[in-house]
Amino acid sequence: xxxxxxxxxxxxxxxxxxxxxxxxxxxxxxxxxxxxxxxxxxxxxxxxxxxxxxxxxxxxxxxxxxxxxxxxxxxxxxxxxxxxxxxxxxxxxxxxxxxxxxxxxxxxxxxxxxxxxxxxxxxxxxxxxxxxxxxxxxxxxxxxxxxxxxxxxxxxxxxxxxxxxxxxxxxxxxxxxxxxxxxxxxxxxxxxxxxxxxxxxxxxxxxxxxxxxxxxxxxxxxxxxxxxxxxxxxxxxxxxxxxxxxxxxxxxxxxxxxxxx
Numbered sequence: 116x117x118x119x120x121x122x123x124x125x126x127x128x129x130x131x132x133x134x135x136x137x138x139x140x141x142x143x144x145x146x147x148x149x150x151x152x153x154x155x156x157x158x159x160x161x162x163x164x165x166x167x168x169x170x171x172x173x174x175x176x177x178x179x180x181x182x183x184x185x186x187x188x189x190x191x192x193x194x195x196x197x198x199x200x201x202x203x204x205x206x207x208x209x210x211x212x213x214x215x216x217x218x219x220x221x222x223x224x225x226x227x228x229x230x231x232x233x234x235x236x237x238x239x240x241x242x243x244x245x246x247x248x249x250x251x252x253x254x255x256x257x258x259x260x261x262x263x264x265x266x267x268x269x270x271x272x273x274x275x276x277x278x279x280x281x282x283x284x285x286x287x288x289x290x291x292x293x294x295x296x297x298x299x300x301x302x303x304x305x306x307x308x309x310x311x312x313x314x315x316x317x318x319x320x321x322x323x324x325x326x327x328x329x330x331x332x333x334x335x336x337x338x339x340x341x342x343x344x345x346x347x348x349x350x351x352x353x354x355x356x357x358x359x360x361x362x363x364x365x366x367x368x369x370x371x372x373x374x375x376x
Contacts, residue, residue: 122146123182124174125363126167127228130154130188130201130256133163135170136356137181138363143239145356150174158202160209164218171219179221184366186228186358187211188259190271194225198273200287201256224365229253230270231361232328232351233261237268238364240326240352247323250274250316251351253358254292255329258312274316286312292331302334306341313344322346330355 126135131154137147150173155162167185171177187206189196194212199205212225233251236242242249246265253259258275261268275287290308294300300308313325325344327335328351335350342348351357 123184123363123367124171124176125184125186125231125359125361125366126170127186127231127358127362128154128163128167128188129228129358130158133166133170134355134359135167135174136359136363137174137176138360140364140367143235143353143360143364145359147174147176149356149359154202159205160203160211160214163202164215167215168219182224182363182366183219183221184224184226184231184362184364185215186226186231186362188228188257190273191225191227191230192271196225200275224362224368226362226365227259227271228358229259229261229272229328230268231365232259232353232357233263233268233361234364235353235357235361236261236326236328236351237263237266239360240357241349242266242324242326245324248320249324249326250320250322251326251328253329254290254309254327254331256291256293258287258291259329277315277319279311280315286315292329295331302337303341306338309338310342310344313342313346313348317344317346324349326351328354328357 121141134151136145136149139146190198196206196211199207249263251261260272260274262272276285290312325348332350332354
């Protein structure tokens with residue numbers, strides 16, 4: 116039987132949805148069904164907090180003895196959100212970790228959503244045991260990135276906001292999966308945008324492996340074979356659950372007072 120020492124709750128807050136589950140951190144697998152609610156319109160802190168409370172109540176994991184990690188689409192430093200991609204500007208400079216701890220009545224660990232997906236893939240997935248530089252990209256409402264070197268996370272990389280060469284705007288709006296839905300792009304047309312993005316990353320950073328996460332990774336066979344890169348590129352093992360699993364792993368590490376490799 117799984118003990119409390121090997122399980123934690125992970126909540127993954129995104130621009131369009133908030134997902135949560137109880138996670139077995141020995142196996143890196145969900146112990147419960149995944150609960151998902153829509154991200155409130157405007158994504159103001161108080162509204163997002165209420166949505167997270169709803170997720171925890173549905174999971175029946177409001178017990179503060181179970182560690183909790185929360186992933187969020189922003190730069191996070193010392194529990195404070197320093198950016199606001201696809202959420203309200205109110206989050207910029209906001210003491211998010213303390214706000215959630217006060218609102219939920221429990222200790223939590225608050226971290227960037229792509230970073231926690233990277234932790235999940237490093238511990239349990241496609242980046243496990245991979246030496247050198249691994250870049251995980253999450254393709255969803257925006258583009259999140261996790262920068263891993265020899266299995267160690269370098270937090271808060273924001274490579275989705277790299278500027279396109281000789282063009283206005285960054286890669287995130289132009290190449291995220293939301294552009295497919297917004298502009299009704301075919302897989303092949305989207306792949307041309309991804310080609311430009313990953314070729315740019317390849318030129319700048321010479322990675323050893325690309326990992327593609329986010330919900331669209333379940334359709335990886337539709338677009339990854341269309342890319343021509345020198346660097347291997349593979350879908351995330353944990354697909355759209357990586358944020359939940361990584362957040363739970365960080366929540367347990369925070370509870371135990373240890374660092375994660």
